[in-house]
Amino acid sequence: MGHILAIDQGTTSSRAILFDETFGIVAKAQEEFTQHYPASGWVEHDVSDLWSTTAGTCREVIERASVPVSDIAAIGITNQRETVVVWEKATGRPIHKAIVWQDRRTFEMTDRLKAEGHEPMVTERTGLLLDPYFSATKLAWILDNVDGARQKAEAGELLFGTVDCYLIWKLTGGASHVTDATNACRTMLYDIRKGRWSTTICDLLGIPESMLPEVRDSATEFGVTRSDLFGREIPILGVAGDQQAATVGQACFKPGMLKSTYGTGCFALLNTGEEPVFSQNRLLTTIAYQFDGKPTYALEGSIFIAGAVVQWLRDGLKIIRDAKETQPMAERSDTSQDVILVPAFTGLGAPYWNAECRGAIFGLTRNSGPEEFARAALESVGYQTRDLLEAMQADWSKGEAQTLRVDGGMSASDWAMQFLSDIIGAPVDRPEVLETTALGAAWLAGMKAGVYPDQDGFAEGWALDKRFEPRMDEDTRQAKYDGWRRAIRATLATVES
Numbered sequence: 001m002g003h004i005l006a007i008d009q010g011t012t013s014s015r016a017i018l019f020d021e022t023f024g025i026v027a028k029a030q031e032e033f034t035q036h037y038p039a040s041g042w043v044e045h046d047v048s049d050l051w052s053t054t055a056g057t058c059r060e061v062i063e064r065a066s067v068p069v070s071d072i073a074a075i076g077i078t079n080q081r082e083t084v085v086v087w088e089k090a091t092g093r094p095i096h097k098a099i100v101w102q103d104r105r106t107f108e109m110t111d112r113l114k115a116e117g118h119e120p121m122v123t124e125r126t127g128l129l130l131d132p133y134f135s136a137t138k139l140a141w142i143l144d145n146v147d148g149a150r151q152k153a154e155a156g157e158l159l160f161g162t163v164d165c166y167l168i169w170k171l172t173g174g175a176s177h178v179t180d181a182t183n184a185c186r187t188m189l190y191d192i193r194k195g196r197w198s199t200t201i202c203d204l205l206g207i208p209e210s211m212l213p214e215v216r217d218s219a220t221e222f223g224v225t226r227s228d229l230f231g232r233e234i235p236i237l238g239v240a241g242d243q244q245a246a247t248v249g250q251a252c253f254k255p256g257m258l259k260s261t262y263g264t265g266c267f268a269l270l271n272t273g274e275e276p277v278f279s280q281n282r283l284l285t286t287i288a289y290q291f292d293g294k295p296t297y298a299l300e301g302s303i304f305i306a307g308a309v310v311q312w313l314r315d316g317l318k319i320i321r322d323a324k325e326t327q328p329m330a331e332r333s334d335t336s337q338d339v340i341l342v343p344a345f346t347g348l349g350a351p352y353w354n355a356e357c358r359g360a361i362f363g364l365t366r367n368s369g370p371e372e373f374a375r376a377a378l379e380s381v382g383y384q385t386r387d388l389l390e391a392m393q394a395d396w397s398k399g400e401a402q403t404l405r406v407d408g409g410m411s412a413s414d415w416a417m418q419f420l421s422d423i424i425g426a427p428v429d430r431p432e433v434l435e436t437t438a439l440g441a442a443w444l445a446g447m448k449a450g451v452y453p454d455q456d457g458f459a460e461g462w463a464l465d466k467r468f469e470p471r472m473d474e475d476t477r478q479a480k481y482d483g484w485r486r487a488i489r490a491t492l493a494t495v496e497s
């Protein structure tokens, strides 16, 4: 009974990874699914894709691992956050496609709520800002726009869930309608201090509380899988949103510990301990994990474009075929040119939160070519991270230049990680296990199952692959960062009247 199955249901793909009792990866499977863009700024997923790729990758891993199912002690789930699913309680049928966290369709709704002065109340309860990013206005949109949805919701016939919640419902054959605190706190409906749904916000948006799931700890019993799915019932014992699972996987258990995950976007979380810290610099307050009913809080900075800027070099500009090519190109680039790319392709996230501005490039000369674009793309991720860390340090006086633990696909780039260390002026630590998100979910479930060590034991097992130390001199660092700040101001000025 020493194996743990981690499900990582992400924005572009679903993955399943089977870990053994020493956190070794026994088998993994990954399946991408179609992104739907029905209108400008809208992003949807077919709910049946989320389920079929999850169930399919789990089955594939179990087959490949040649480990008896009876040897899988538990399942841990981690997931793309904020994305909204609404389904019928009686049939399990979704009433609309999943509206994805990136979807901006409720921009006018959040603007109106801001104009009506609701933002301080929302922030005080949820730790979030009034932005379309979060689940609440997307759920309200479905209730407003799907025929008869609001009446059905009021009659108790519809259920809402973030992706973890929907997957648990499916895995348990409709027996459990539950989520964990790290997912609940991203809905903009959850009071992070009181630890319950906020009646005030539900009333404001016309959302019946009866459709919301029960909120549990991150490592607890969430139900057991239907026996016909994998050949036997398997308990689900761990759940966390993917960025919180990465925080756990990086063993950032002490206040002051900081991780940053570089996938499509970048999400930096700073553990601030048992009391929530409310940002003066437009960062989010979030629950990092919750054990025994006690939340541990974090400050979060969310950047929407990180690895995606490298994808743009590949798919948009077509100047690379593979993300790895950016490293030798950046090394060959002409350092006398200071080309700055602001990748505001979908607006800017923290700490600017400007949904309207778009990307810009500065400092081009006749000699600027693919190498300089590649370098500017990698550097943009370092600059954006420094913006977040500056805001975190301003918000959290105990914070000084900490070590930053990194993970996610883009952290594989030594060049990008060295520049990151140079521009933040602090060490950057990359762990041996880069599947940090899945590892976090596995640890939550395995710890609850008694397979894995407690927090301290797990933290001791965290192993370094490579440390990047700052090499840039202070004057260059400051001059380059000042250039970035000017570029940001100029970009924002394009949409400010």
Ligand SMILES: Nc1ncnc2c1ncn2[C@@H]1O[C@H](COP(=O)(O)OP(=O)(O)O)[C@@H](O)[C@H]1O
Pocket (backbone or CB within 6 Å): 010, 011, 012, 013, 262, 263, 264, 265, 306, 307, 308, 309, 310, 311, 323, 324, 326, 327, 408, 409, 410, 411, 412, 413, 416
């Ligand atoms: N060697 C590399 N150099 C730069 N970027 C990379 C490299 N490898 C992967 N990436 C970027 O990392 C991202 C993939 O990371 P991943 O953690 O799988 O993301 P997600 O979970 O958001 O899909 C892609 O956007 C890709 O462009």
Ligand SMILES: O=P(O)(O)OC[C@H](O)CO
Pocket (backbone or CB within 6 Å): 009, 010, 011, 012, 079, 080, 081, 082, 101, 241, 242, 243, 263, 264, 265
């Ligand atoms: O699926 P990812 O890795 O892009 O993560 C998405 C985040 O959870 C959004 O908040």
